[in-house]
Amino acid sequence: MTSDKLTLHYAPRSRASATRVLLDELGTPCDLHVLNMRKGEQKSPDFLAINPLGKVPALSHGNTVVTESIAIALYLGDLFPNAGLTPMPGDPRRGAYLRWMTFYAASFEPALMDRMIGHVPPANESAYGTFDQVIEVLADQLARAPYILGENITVADIQWGASLQWALNFKAIPELPVFRDYALRVTSRASFQRVFEDEARLDAAQDAAA
Numbered sequence: 001m002t003s004d005k006l007t008l009h010y011a012p013r014s015r016a017s018a019t020r021v022l023l024d025e026l027g028t029p030c031d032l033h034v035l036n037m038r039k040g041e042q043k044s045p046d047f048l049a050i051n052p053l054g055k056v057p058a059l060s061h062g063n064t065v066v067t068e069s070i071a072i073a074l075y076l077g078d079l080f081p082n083a084g085l086t087p088m089p090g091d092p093r094r095g096a097y098l099r100w101m102t103f104y105a106a107s108f109e110p111a112l113m114d115r116m117i118g119h120v121p122p123a124n125e126s127a128y129g130t131f132d133q134v135i136e137v138l139a140d141q142l143a144r145a146p147y148i149l150g151e152n153i154t155v156a157d158i159q160w161g162a163s164l165q166w167a168l169n170f171k172a173i174p175e176l177p178v179f180r181d182y183a184l185r186v187t188s189r190a191s192f193q194r195v196f197e198d199e200a201r202l203d204a205a206q207d208a209a210a
């Protein structure tokens with residue numbers, strides 16, 4: 001638990017959306033600092049002082065700043081263990097939790113981005129092997145149970161569900177039933193629906209203001 005104020009530096013329909021859903025799932029109050037990326041607000045000096053890369057999401061918690069979606073998700077999950085979404089140290093799922101969260105940032109996203117720009121690094125030199133291997137490993141894991149760590153949803157599923165839904169929409173990953181079913185299972189939750197609804201409103205307002 002924490003008494004320090006949380007602020008999510010956020011833009012609608014971005015990687016920060018999954019963070020916003022996670023905050024909703026954790027049931028914690030959080031100020032939203034909404035940036036209009038169409039106006040380049042993420043590159044303002046004030047925001048660059050928070051994240052020098054000028055990218056969202058970023059999280060301020062008291063004097064602590066956390067950037068990188070996965071670091072933020074791990075940080076929040078540990079901060080609110082009572083929400084029941086975090087395999088904490090001592091939980092037999094903790095190792096797998098860290099594995100799949102890190103796999104997301106270190107293997108899946110780079111593989112996806114390389115694929116989208118048509119870059120094919122040599123398999124033995126890339127951090128992830130090949131795109132097809134990453135897809136195969138992920139599909140195999142998701143076929144085992146309703147959620148990535150088993151029968152119960154965890155912080156990891158919020159990230160993976162949001163991302164796979166995005167990747168399916170953009171046809172960036174194969175349209176496998178295991179991906180489609182999983183993404184639907186996760187993103188049909190009330191938390192996602194609340195955030196998607198609000199984001200449609202915010203996005204339209206930002207568009208009009210840009």
Ligand SMILES: N[C@@H](CCC(=O)N[C@@H](CS)C(=O)NCC(=O)O)C(=O)O
Binds near residue numbers: 037054057
């Ligand atoms: N590795 C970062 C990537 C963050 C990122 O690329 N955010 C995009 C939005 S989805 C962004 O802020 N882009 C704005 C820009 O680069 O100007 C993370 O996972 O948080």
